[in-house]
Amino acid sequence: MAFRTLDDVDVKSKRVLLRVDLNVPVTDGKVTDATRIERVKPTINELSRKGAKVILLAHFGRPKGKVVAEFSLKQIVPTVEKVLGKTVGFAEDCIGEKAKAAVDAMKDGDVVLLENTRFHEGEEKNDPAFVKALAENGDIYVNDAFSAAHRAHASTEGLAHLLPAYAGRSMQMELEALEKGLGHPAHPVVAIVGGAKVSTKIDLLNNLIEKVDALIIGGGMANTFLAAEGLSVGKSLCEHDLGETARAIMTKAKTENCSIILPVDAIVAESFEANSPNHRYGIDSIPADGMILDIGENSVERINAAIDDAATIVWNGPLGAFELHPFDAGTVAVAKRVAARTKQKKLVSIAGGGDTVSALHHAGVASDFTYISTAGGAFLEWMEGKPLPGILALEK
Secondary structure, eight states: OOBOBGGGOOOTTOEEEEEOOOOOOEETTEESOOHHHHHHHHHHHHHHHTTOEEEEEOOOSOOTTSOOGGGOGGGGHHHHHHHHTSOOEEESOSSHHHHHHHHHTOOTTOEEEEOOGGGSHHHHHTOHHHHHHHHTTOSEEEEOOGGGTTSOOTTTTGGGGTSOEEEOHHHHHHHHHHIIIIISOOSSEEEEEOSSOSTTSHHHHHHHHTTOSEEEEOHHHHHHHHHHTTOOOTTSOOOGGGHHHHHHHHHHHHHTTOEEEOOSEEEEESSSSTTOOEEEEETTOOOTTOEEEEEOHHHHHHHHHHHHHOSEEEEESOSSOTTSTTTTHHHHHHHHHHHHHHHTTSOEEEEESHHHHHHHHHTTOGGGSSEEEOOTHHHHHHHTTOOOHHHHTTBO
């Protein structure tokens, strides 16, 4: 994957339109999680230090092409200033006179945040006239928002065709990590896929089967595979209508020489709530009124054995109802094994997806993985093998 980075350009005195992800959670006008701002800090500070005029482009929420006060980026300026440790200007529009005036007033090294790009319909439509209006305030375009790279919008894809385009440091890190995960990984490669439903991950499973040596399936989606094999899963979450799809995936896995690892035992409860009375059962003896909420210790042992044989792990989705105690035990145990092997330099571990990131933080091992992607939809589409427009536009 050959793409241009900040090593390929002199930014001094240049107006750099820097696309970042500032779509952070806000409650009562206060940012409650600044992780995404922290991620783009190295790129912003490097450009500023090198004397660029750093013009931040971002979307916030879904205002659907209208100016909506609650989706103004103005409210996050104090947090951006705190994270960067410097003053950040703000323009009340991302195009037109207000944007131009803010940019014209900049000195080398200054940082200015332009208003929400989604206040204009042209953003999501990738409208050429809107792209041109954005481009008028820049000499160079840098994309540091992998999380929005699956969208062919004006500020994520269109600009890369009008201005010299480069990947920011966060984007570069993400692309290099993903290349280690599925692009050119060290084998054996093991994928862990969990979560609630098979229906949302059919493309993902079909793509992974062609690329990995073993596929571990857990969470609610494992129940659909177990039911497809004729096993009773009681009252558990299960997409019984997808039995044929599950069987087709298992058949394809055999053809591709990919082992599918399903639970062999389960923690079964009476109801979907924390501390619900529960027992461990073999997967062939789930009671009719029981609900599978986690994998059992034999399943954990089997999964850990696969992890010990792996050189690369790619993980998306928890293995049980990790948000409910004690049904987090299986996910936590597997996460700790992956983390330990990674720390021993025996494993490259890449994980992503909202629930996955939450589960790894819950297990206390997020910082021990090789790379954790906070990109959500873009990470999933990458795992599905789909081309990401924002990345294609950066290729040399």
